[in-house]
């Protein structure tokens with residue numbers, strides 16, 4: 002008889018929702034794995050954790066985690082999370098979404114939540130394109146990259162997400178790639194435990210709709226690329242972290258500032 | 271019992287506080303802004319949260335988040351802001367999230383007449399979001415009604431787990447007068463919470479497990495089953511879901527319905543109106559009665575779901591719809607009575623004067 006053992010991370014997932022919809026070679030699997038380990042090591046009470054997502058491949062994360070989870074409208078995960086956190090401050094609220102969701106349609110909400118220092122953690126999986134709709138230009142698509150809506154190569158200047166986060170007032174800002182699994186997990190842990198608006202950007206492969214057009218047709222190609230081109234530079238000025246030939250990764254911001262809630266209570270008195 | 275001197279907007283905010291609203295997210299827009307301002311002043315004193323968001327989309331999204339966080343939550347806006355909120359009103363409908371959206375209407379389309387009255391959002395309240403869904407929309411005519419109807423809006427929203435729209439208009443929001451607050455007339459419906467496991471958050475008539483309740487609910491705008499799990503390619507589940515969210519409102523229309531009849535007993539011609547202009551209608555009806563015209567007024571306090579059955583029973587009556595738009599409620603009345611009805615429109619900017627309504631009554635009556 003085969004003995005079926007429970008996986009140590011099973012309790013974090015809605016087992017009845019697996020298998021997930023993500024493509025082979027997609028960075029999302031390992032990123033979610035890092036997140037589960039981070040939750041475990043931080044000993045977070047799953048009854049007091051909420052995941053909020055917008056729309057897109059990353060947006061599906063909410064549906065796989067065995068916690069109160071909210072899959073909201075495109076771009077609006079952060080304001081939804083803001084309402085949730087303010088209404089119920091005992092809940093740890095994590096927004097887990099993609100670069101298109103958080104920074105194109107949702108860009109305004111991102112900068113304002115960071116400005117207010119709402120006590121939430123935002124994890125942004127940046128794969129340089131809109132995966133779910135078939136690989137269109139996103140706000141982080143590098144110049145020259147081919148997507149289905151930039152068939153001649155992208156000519157728009159991309160956002161540097163960490164620079165935006167730091168400039169908007171985030172108290173914790175870090176960037177890793179899907180290759181840096183241990184460091185990413187540690188960073189997620191720090192972000193989860195940080196009071197205030199914490200932000201972790203994860204550069205991830207999307208072989209299906211981005212890699213295919215940009216000479217990285219498999220997840221492995223992307224991993225090799227990350228290995229050869231990323232440089233760890235902790236505490237570097239976020240202004241100097243633009244992604245070009247190199248991907249600068251590390252923890253860039255870790256500061257203290259009163260949260261929206263604390264300010265509200267202080268001024269209210 | 272106490273008497274207060276309030277504008278409709280302030281009465282609405284006071285009603286919300288009384289109903290137990292403890293979260294308000296909004297973005298300033300004329301002519302609704304006094305509601306936000308009053309909530310900013312009062313909510314901190316009762317342990318509630320006020321937040322001015324970066325836009326109306328963020329406001330309604332925050333309201334939905336707060337509702338799942340366990341609080342009664344509201345936003346207030348006017349036409350342009352209401353348009354921006356529509357996608358998330360659809361999310362509230364499909365996720366069965368209680369929330370109250372106040373729309374103090376001004377004249378549109380677009381920026382229109384920001385400081386002046388309109389009633390052009392009737393159809394937007396019903397059909398503003400995409401797909402098939404139902405909402406409840408209530409329309410007060412006086413500041414006193416703004417107070418009580420806001421409480422009712424919260425009660426219906428909590429009871430049916432649906433977005434409820436308080437369809438005000440500038441003429442009501444900015445009218446100040448004496449209102450009587452009678453505690454005996456106030457009932458508060460508290461949100462039903464689950465007590466048993468297994469619990470299916472999207473069963474018909476299911477109570478609502480808020481965040482942190484230990485039920486680990488998945489909430490999605492995708493077509494979902496009774497557990498809340500996405501079933502976005504199942505026509506059967508879509509059929510079940512759409513019927514559920516629509517029928518819980520449609521089948522309860524008679525319970526939700528609220529209509530004021532004025533001198534209707536022997537009337538041959540019925541005016542149909544709502545909100546601010548319904549008060550002008552009343553004066554006009556009184557004057558016409560003095561002149562011997564058998565005319566009455568049907569004032570709609572519930573706009574959606576529309577009282578179809580009620581109108582269907584009055585097929586022999588002649589109707590004159592008086593509204594500050596180019597004929598939105600008129601379409602509904604015509605649909606129910608299956609014949610042409612008369613319309614006295616106003617495109618917006620001011621409400622009808624009693625005399626012009628009286629003139630129209632004479633014209634229609636003698637026709």
Ligand code: SF4
Nearest residue numbers: 023024027058132207
């Ligand atoms: S489309 Fe791209 S991002 Fe989406 S699941 Fe596939 S590989 Fe991942």
